[in-house]
Amino acid sequence: MKYLLLIYNDAALLDALPPEEFEHRLAHCYERAGELMADGRLLGSERLEKPETAATVRIRDDELAVTDGPFAETKEYLAGFNVVEARDMNEAIRLAAGFPWARTGSVEVRPIAQSLPG
Amino acid sequence: MESAWREHSRHALATLVRLLGDFDLAEEALHDAFRAALEQWPAQGVPGNPYSWLVSAGRFKAIDQIRRRRRYDLDDGRIAERVAAADGDPAEAEIDAVGDDRLRLVFTCCHPVLAPEARVALTLREVCGLATEEIARAFLVPVPTLAQRIVRAKAKLRQARVGYQVPGHAELPARLASVLQVVYLVFNEGHSASAGAQAVRHDLVEEAIRLGRLLVALLPEPEAVGLLALMLLHASRRHARIGADGALVLLPDQDRGRWDRALIDEGLALVRLALRARPPRSYALQAAIAAVHAEAATAEATDWPQIVALYDLLLRVDPSPVVALNRAVAVAERDGPAPALALVDDLLAEGALAGYHLAHATRAELLRRLDRTDEARAAYQRALRLVRQLPERAFLSDRLAALP
Numbered sequence: 433m434k435y436l437l438l439i440y441n442d443a444a445l446l447d448a449l450p451p452e453e454f455e456h457r458l459a460h461c462y463e464r465a466g467e468l469m470a471d472g473r474l475l476g477s478e479r480l481e482k483p484e485t486a487a488t489v490r491i492r493d494d495e496l497a498v499t500d501g502p503f504a505e506t507k508e509y510l511a512g513f514n515v516v517e518a519r520d521m522n523e524a525i526r527l528a529a530g531f532p533w534a535r536t537g538s539v540e541v542r543p544i545a546q547s548l549p550g
Numbered sequence: 551m552e553s554a555w556r557e558h559s560r561h562a563l564a565t566l567v568r569l570l571g572d573f574d575l576a577e578e579a580l581h582d583a584f585r586a587a588l589e590q591w592p593a594q595g596v597p598g599n600p601y602s603w604l605v606s607a608g609r610f611k612a613i614d615q616i617r618r619r620r621r622y623d624l625d626d627g628r629i630a631e632r633v634a635a636a637d638g639d640p641a642e643a644e645i646d647a648v649g650d651d652r653l654r655l656v657f658t659c660c661h662p663v664l665a666p667e668a669r670v671a672l673t674l675r676e677v678c679g680l681a682t683e684e685i686a687r688a689f690l691v692p693v694p695t696l697a698q699r700i701v702r703a704k705a706k707l708r709q710a711r712v713g714y715q716v717p718g719h720a721e722l723p724a725r726l727a728s729v730l731q732v733v734y735l736v737f738n739e740g741h742s743a744s745a746g747a748q749a750v751r752h753d754l755v756e757e758a759i760r761l762g763r764l765l766v767a768l769l770p771e772p773e774a775v776g777l778l779a780l781m782l783l784h785a786s787r788r789h790a791r792i793g794a795d796g797a798l799v800l801l802p803d804q805d806r807g808r809w810d811r812a813l814i815d816e817g818l819a820l821v822r823l824a825l826r827a828r829p830p831r832s833y834a835l836q837a838a839i840a841a842v843h844a845e846a847a848t849a850e851a852t853d854w855p856q857i858v859a860l861y862d863l864l865l866r867v868d869p870s871p872v873v874a875l876n877r878a879v880a881v882a883e884r885d886g887p888a889p890a891l892a893l894v895d896d897l898l899a900e901g902a903l904a905g906y907h908l909a910h911a912t913r914a915e916l917l918r919r920l921d922r923t924d925e926a927r928a929a930y931q932r933a934l935r936l937v938r939q940l941p942e943r944a945f946l947s948d949r950l951a952a953l954p
Binding site for chain 2: 433463520521525
C-alpha cells in the first residue's frame, strides 16, 4: 500500500526552537529519509517553500482568479510531503512518527487511492 | 523464499518483541531483517534455520536503529536500557525453538488491561499478521479508528509496563479465559457474518482456528482444546449453513452430506480430550453439544435427551440467559413445544432477553408449532424489529410469510 504523509508545521512551535535544534531535526529528517529511500519505502519526498510563496488558482464563471497565499489561513501550514510504501496504515503511522515534524506540527497519513487495474 | 518468510516471520517478530521489549522497534527490526534476507537469500540460498537467522539479523539491525535514534531522539531513558539489553551477550538472545515467544505474544496482546476490541485488533495484527485495513474491513470499522485502536493498545501496554510473559500458574485460568474469548470473538465474527459480502475479506474463521491450533500446540489446557473442538465442529457446517441463494439454512434443514467430515473427526477427537477435565468446562461442553449434532446422520436421529443433559451441565458451570434459551430449544425437540414455550416465556419475563431477536424468533417458532398463528405472527414481527443481520432478516421474513 502507498501512503502520502502530509507534513504540517506550526510556525509558532517551529520558531520557538533554537536554530541549532532546528538544524539538528532537519539533519535527522534527511537521514531518516535516506534510510527509507535506500530500503525502498520512501518513493518520493519534497520540502515546500513557505506558504506565503503560494498562489491559489480558481476558475469561476469562466473567470480565472489567482490569489496569493494558500487556500485557507490555518495555524499549521503544509511544509512538505513524503510518499511511502508500507504494509498497512499502522506501519505508515509508525513511519510518520519517525520524522521529527510530528513534534512541531502534525503529519497527516492518507492512503493513496489504488489505481484500477488495466 | 516467500513461504519461508511467511512461516518464520511471525515467530521471529514474537521473539524480537521479547528481546527488544517494544512492538514498534521489533516491527522495524523485522522489516530490516527482511530487507537483508531479500539481498542475501536469493544469492546464498535460504539459511538452514530461517527463524534464527531473522532474529539475529533483526537484533543487530535494532541495535543500529536504537543508536541512531538516540543521536536524534529525546532519549527517555528507555532507549539506553534497550541498547544494553539488545547489545548484551548473544547467548542471552536465546532462540525460542518451541514457540513460547508466540504464546507470550498472545498473552500480551490479550492482556486484561486492554478492552476486548483492542485485544482482538492487536492479536490479529501482531500474532496473525493481518494488515490494519483487513481487520477494519472484517469488523466494519473505519481504518483510522482501527489504526488508532492499535496505537493506543500498544501505548497502554507500555504505560502499564505489562510484562512480556506467559502468566504463572495462579493467574493462568483467568488470563487464558481472556485469550480464548478473543479467539472466539474472531471466530464468531467470521462465522456469523454474511457470506461473500466482501470480496477481499480475510477469513476470520480460518484465522481463529489457526490461533486455536497454536494455543493447543503450545498450551494444551482443556478449555483451549474445547474451544478448538467447538470451532472445528461449527466450521464443519459452514458450507451447509448458506444455501445456493445465499439464505441461511438452519441445522435441521442442512444437507449433512455437505458437512466437512475431516473437521468433524478432528473435532470429535478433541472433544473427548477436553471432556477428560473434571468438571468439564464451558467450551468443552459447548463442543460436546456440537458433537452430538455432528454424530447424527439425520436431524431426526439427533440425541436430544443427551443435548438437554449437556445444557444442564453448561448452565451449572456457565449460566446465562442465552444458554437457557438454547436449552429450551432442545427441550422442545425432546418434550414438544408446549413445555419449551413455558421456559421461553419465563426467560422473556426475566427481561435479559427482551431485546434479543432469537428469543422472539424461538417463541414464534414454538407458537407456530402449537398452531397459535396470530401470536406467532406477532412474535416474528417482534423478532424482525430487533434483527440486525441481513441473512437472518430474510430467514425470519420467509417464516412470517409462510404462516397460514
